[in-house]
Amino acid sequence: MTIAKALTIAGSDSGGGAGIQADLKTFQELNTFGMSVITALTAQNTLGVHGVFPQSLEAIEAQLNAVLSDIGTDAVKTGMLFSADIISLVATKLKEYKVTNIVVDPVMVAKGGASLLLDEATKALIEELLPIATVITPNLPEAAKIVGLKDITSLEEMKQVVVDLHKLGPKYVVLKGGHLTDGPAVDLLFDGKTIHELETKRIDTKHTHGTGCTFAAAIAAELAKGADIVKAVETAKAFITIAITHSLHIGGGIGPTNHAAYRRLANEK
Numbered sequence: 233m234t235i236a237k238a239l240t241i242a243g244s245d246s247g248g249g250a251g252i253q254a255d256l257k258t259f260q261e262l263n264t265f266g267m268s269v270i271t272a273l274t275a276q277n278t279l280g281v282h283g284v285f286p287q288s289l290e291a292i293e294a295q296l297n298a299v300l301s302d303i304g305t306d307a308v309k310t311g312m313l314f315s316a317d318i319i320s321l322v323a324t325k326l327k328e329y330k331v332t333n334i335v336v337d338p339v340m341v342a343k344g345g346a347s348l349l350l351d352e353a354t355k356a357l358i359e360e361l362l363p364i365a366t367v368i369t370p371n372l373p374e375a376a377k378i379v380g381l382k383d384i385t386s387l388e389e390m391k392q393v394v395v396d397l398h399k400l401g402p403k404y405v406v407l408k409g410g411h412l413t414d415g416p417a418v419d420l421l422f423d424g425k426t427i428h429e430l431e432t433k434r435i436d437t438k439h440t441h442g443t444g445c446t447f448a449a450a451i452a453a454e455l456a457k458g459a460d461i462v463k464a465v466e467t468a469k470a471f472i473t474i475a476i477t478h479s480l481h482i483g484g485g486i487g488p489t490n491h492a493a494y495r496r497l498a499n500e501k
């Protein structure tokens with residue numbers, strides 16, 4: 233039996249809602265074979281990030297070589313990369329192994345405010361990773377930081393920024409509107425010619441831990457299976473919307489999204 237393969241290069245979330253754990257659950261639910269390269273450990277739960285422990289470059293390189301020299305992958309999703317050195321290593325290895333379908337989620341800050349990317353690493357992200365990305369999936373604060381704005385607060389501003397982000401080299405840009413404070417949850421996909429709007433009702437819940445990781449992992453899984461970019465992003469949007477609708481009220485803070493809900497609902501149809 234053959235199965236599409238997807239690799240996440242990201243940080244571990246001990247609480248299970250974001251990072252490597254969210255990515256692997258999403259890969260599994262979307263019928264791909266998930267693999268991981270762990271860049272950093274976080275001691276994390278629904279209340280926040282309590283510790284960040286980056287892995288050595290040696291450990292990260294060994295994981296990348298092990299997976300890519302033997303198994304290979306049909307898509308990669310990058311998440312928390314933490315430092316400029318880790319970004320450079322990942323970019324070098326993705327080029328060395330000629331990896332295609334590279335989804336870059338430029339993770340910078342967790343919802344609780346903890347920094348998951350050193351400030352000085354933004355330059356390496358922009359210069360080394362964005363140009364080799366198939367698609368990037370920034371949220372609004374990440375996009376603002378990348379293009380040098382204070383903030384992005386409207387759909388009109390999003391439409392300008394998605395074009396500016398595309399000029400940095402990725403083939404496609406998905407700008408996520410989850411951080412807009414009211415109105416529907418609108419994401420924009422720009423393919424260099426057309427801006428596609430993906431809109432759903434905004435779900436009234438605080439339990440949104442791991443939304444960005446899950447969404448980007450779903451895009452990677454769909455690309456790995458051969459979907460075109462529009463279909464991949466549409467499926468990812470449906471996946472995350474259902475995961476948020478059925479989010480899990482566990483722990484004392486911001487609970488995780490429900491990765492199992494999409495497949496469960498599909499099976500009930």
Ligand SMILES: Nc1ncnc2c1ncn2[C@@H]1O[C@H](COP(=O)(O)OP(=O)(O)O)[C@@H](O)[C@H]1O
Pocket residue numbers: 370371372408409410411417418419432433434435436437440442443444445447469472473476
């Ligand atoms: N309350 C919500 N209701 C519906 N969709 C949401 C909600 N919050 C976020 N989303 C969607 O979840 C995905 C992740 O977006 P976002 O939360 O902005 O990312 P991040 O976790 O990186 O900050 C996007 O598709 C966004 O539109």
Ligand SMILES: Cc1ncc(COP(=O)(O)OP(=O)(O)O)c(N)n1
Pocket residue numbers: 242243244245250251252274276311312339341342343344348440441442443444445446
């Ligand atoms: C290890 C790790 N990686 C990424 C994140 C950020 O995840 P995200 O999907 O943006 O969700 P929030 O944390 O912002 O809810 C993380 N927290 N941990």
